Structures are given as structure tokens and as C-alpha cells.
Amino acid sequence: MIAQGGSPAANEAPPTEQVDLRREFNEVGIGEVLDQLDRELIGLKPVKTRIREIASLLLIERIRKRMHLTSEIPTLHMSFTGNPGTGKTTVALRIAGILHRLGFVRRGQVVSVTRDELVGQYIGHTAPKTKEILKKAMGGVLFIDEAYYLHRPDNERDYGQEAIEILLQVMESQREDLVVILAGYGDRMEKFFASNPGFRSRIAHHIDFPDYSDGELLSIAELMLHDMNYKFSPEARSAFVRYIELRKTQPLFSNARSIRNALDRMRLRQANRLVADLDRVLTADDIMSLEASDVLASRVFIKGVIE
Amino acid sequence: MRVTQGCFSFLPDLTDEQISRQVQYCLGKGWAVNIEFTDDPHPRNNLWEMWGLPMFDLRDAAGVLMELNECRKVYGDRYIRMSAFDSSHGWESLRLSFIVNRPKEEPGFRLERHEVAGRNIQYTTKCYAVDRPEGGRYGAQ
Numbered sequence: 001m002i003a004q005g006g007s008p009a010a011n012e013a014p015p016t017e018q019v020d021l022r023r024e025f026n027e028v029g030i031g032e033v034l035d036q037l038d039r040e041l042i043g044l045k046p047v048k049t050r051i052r053e054i055a056s057l058l059l060i061e062r063i064r065k066r067m068h069l070t071s072e073i074p075t076l077h078m079s080f081t082g083n084p085g086t087g088k089t090t091v092a093l094r095i096a097g098i099l100h101r102l103g104f105v106r107r108g109q110v111v112s113v114t115r116d117e118l119v120g121q122y123i124g125h126t127a128p129k130t131k132e133i134l135k136k137a138m139g140g141v142l143f144i145d146e147a148y149y150l151h152r153p154d155n156e157r158d159y160g161q162e163a164i165e166i167l168l169q170v171m172e173s174q175r176e177d178l179v180v181i182l183a184g185y186g187d188r189m190e191k192f193f194a195s196n197p198g199f200r201s202r203i204a205h206h207i208d209f210p211d212y213s214d215g216e217l218l219s220i221a222e223l224m225l226h227d228m229n230y231k232f233s234p235e236a237r238s239a240f241v242r243y244i245e246l247r248k249t250q251p252l253f254s255n256a257r258s259i260r261n262a263l264d265r266m267r268l269r270q271a272n273r274l275v276a277d278l279d280r281v282l283t284a285d286d287i288m289s290l291e292a293s294d295v296l297a298s299r300v301f302i303k304g305v306i307e
Numbered sequence: 308m309r310v311t312q313g314c315f316s317f318l319p320d321l322t323d324e325q326i327s328r329q330v331q332y333c334l335g336k337g338w339a340v341n342i343e344f345t346d347d348p349h350p351r352n353n354l355w356e357m358w359g360l361p362m363f364d365l366r367d368a369a370g371v372l373m374e375l376n377e378c379r380k381v382y383g384d385r386y387i388r389m390s391a392f393d394s395s396h397g398w399e400s401l402r403l404s405f406i407v408n409r410p411k412e413e414p415g416f417r418l419e420r421h422e423v424a425g426r427n428i429q430y431t432t433k434c435y436a437v438d439r440p441e442g443g444r445y446g447a448q
Contacts, residue, residue: 107366128359135374139367170373177369 015068024063028101030055037094041087042223043216050207051095058102073176075204076104079147079193080183082209085255088183089143091209095181096141105179109140115149118163126159130166138177147182148192168198212255217244221259225290230267235292246300262298269294308415310348313388313404323372326389326407330368333391338402339363340371341392342378346385346444349416349434358382361392375407384410384446410436410445 064070080088100108120126152158171180193200340362343355358378387408390401414435421429436444
């Protein structure tokens, strides 16, 4: 007689013996979400690679669970670090979608908060406030933007510490109910983790968001315009390439967010230009295109000349 | 005597799993779930004390269960019930309520007969537990 391989969970529901990985992959439909991520988010290579890895891990984890090879729920808390406007919030929304499809969160909603919503103003105000938010986020993802504001090292009696303690406790004890994603600028998050080692050890995935290159920013601008049914004229496009170069050297540059704001201002100028000449007959093309003059009127160019 | 009020009270006590499923049903309908407690279970006592605020805008029952467990820690020796409030137009009232926690000993009620004019009798029900002051009615002291 040949000894059979030991089966650890013989008396439970029969474990699945073999799995068709492709079918499994298609069934949960994360391929779709990942493709969408590739299509709609420009650049961010390291982030996308990391998300793919996490998605694969979770898919395998799901199958392992069916085969009775694991019962532990993987730690899914994450931290996103990167400069402003690098797409941290957008990615958090997508992550929630992926986790929901794979069944690691039950509802898939994202509750996005900052310090104000978690920390109270007087003694005894913080705990109910934090719990309220946690309750709303249960079964989904809690996204804490600029998480380092929770900790104020200069003030011993700051109520932020209370919120941190409640968060840590729930992150540990209700891992199956809630995924917490912390986000913020790299260096300040580093300091935050250094002073709250409990957070670092409870977070499994640290993802760093790189800045966009000039080319990526241009593609982002064109994608945004396309979504709003606008387009650059060829001259406007080359003017905008110069705009990006100049804008990047100026202070308070926040990647895609700056681009969006710039586009909003250009739309304003375009509208103003069109309205200035009331006797003209406009075609759809006129309404849709942004001209070089709309771009070049920006403050950025004036400053560029002066400097 | 086992107090039977609200839904499911003739069934064995609900497990946490079952409570969570019921709460999820309420949340799915868009009702706000409340946790209430009392140590005066008289059937005409409608106004139980609330544990925290009504929980609006929740998506998942785990949050409610978290509060329930907190409440049990403090008032585990009293009656605790869940109620679900429907705020939609035309309803604006409770749609469901069920007991989720009860004291170990339930002494029950006595019936008092008042003889009034013309050999008439008026009846009053009184909870034995209420003879003791609030806070010490079930178990404690």
C-alpha cells in the first residue's frame, strides 16, 4: 500500500483539489480592473507593478483558502507615500474595487477622511468621532489622507494620539472588517511612522508614488481634456509642453492637480475669448479647441520671462 | 419569566452571527440602526435609553456589532435591543426592533388587582425587578 499525502483538514468541507487559474482569474474580474488601471492612470509604473503583485497574492490566497491551506486573513493595510497630485486617492479607490472583487472587503466603499474628521476638539470628543468614522468604513476601505497630521509631536496632550490608539486597535482586531490606507508626503510619513512604530508594523504594503515626467503630465492633460470634450490645437499643445516645463520649476507644483487647475483656467480664458466676439458663428470645433493664446496668457510664462 | 418583545422574541436568543445578518438586512434597506438598553422591561415602557446616537450612513453590520459589544460590556446585565428607523417619506418611524441581550435572571411581572367602585377590577402589571432602585435591578448587589 502506498501512503497517501497527509490531508490536514479531512473532516471539514472537502477542500478543492485543483483549480483552473485562468477561469478563477476571469471569474473575479480583476483583470478588467487592472486593465482599467493601466488605461486610465498614466505612468506610475512601480505602483501598478505593486498593485498587480498584491492582486496576484490575493487571488492565490483566495484559492489557498478554498484548498484549506490557510485560514489567516492577510494583512491588507497600506500606506501610500508620494508628492501631492500623484494619484494616491485615485489609486485608493481602485484598490477598494480590487479588494471587493476578490472578496477581501465585503462592501467596497471608500471613506476618505483627514485629521479633522477623526480628532475632536475637546476631551471626550475624539473617541466617538473616530468610532463614527470607523463604523462608516466597516466592510470597506478607510482612506486617511495626510495621516501624519494625526500625530503632533510638539503637543503632548494633543487628542490625535487618542485617535491613533483607537485606529491601531481596530486595525489589529477587526482586520477582516476594515482595510486602512494611510497617505501622505514621503518624508513626513517617514517621521510619522518613526514616532508610531505600531503603525508601521501593522501595515503590510508600503507603496511609493513617483512624480510624473513631463511627457506623462502632457498625456494626463490630454486625457483630462478628452474627458471634458476639449482638445488642444497643435500650437496650444506645444505651448502647453513649455508650460509644463516652466510650471515644474515653480513652487507649489502638485503634479496632476496643478495640471487640472491649469486646464480649468485655460477653459476660462477660452470662454472669455469666444464671448469677446459675439457676432461670430461658432462651430463645435471652435468650442472644443483650446488655442495657443489661451495657454500663453498664463502667469507662468510672464514669470518665466522675468526670471 | 422570559420577556417577549419585538421581533424574534419567541425564538431562542439570536447569536451574534444572526444579529449581524438582521442588521445587514436593515442597513440594506437604508434604515438607521439604534442600540437601546433598559432595566425596566415593562411592555408599556417605550422609551429605552439610547446607546450613542442612531447610526446613519453605515454600510456594514460590523460597525453596529462593535457598538453592541461595547454596550454589552457596560450594560450586559440589562435588556438591550436593536431598532431600525426608516426615515423615508411616509414611514418616518421604526420598522423593526428585537432584543439582543437580556439579564441572566428575569423575575417576571406580577398582576395587581385594584378593586374600584361597583365591584369593578382594574389591572396593573408590575415588574418585580423594578422594586429595586435603578442600576441594581438585575444581578448587581
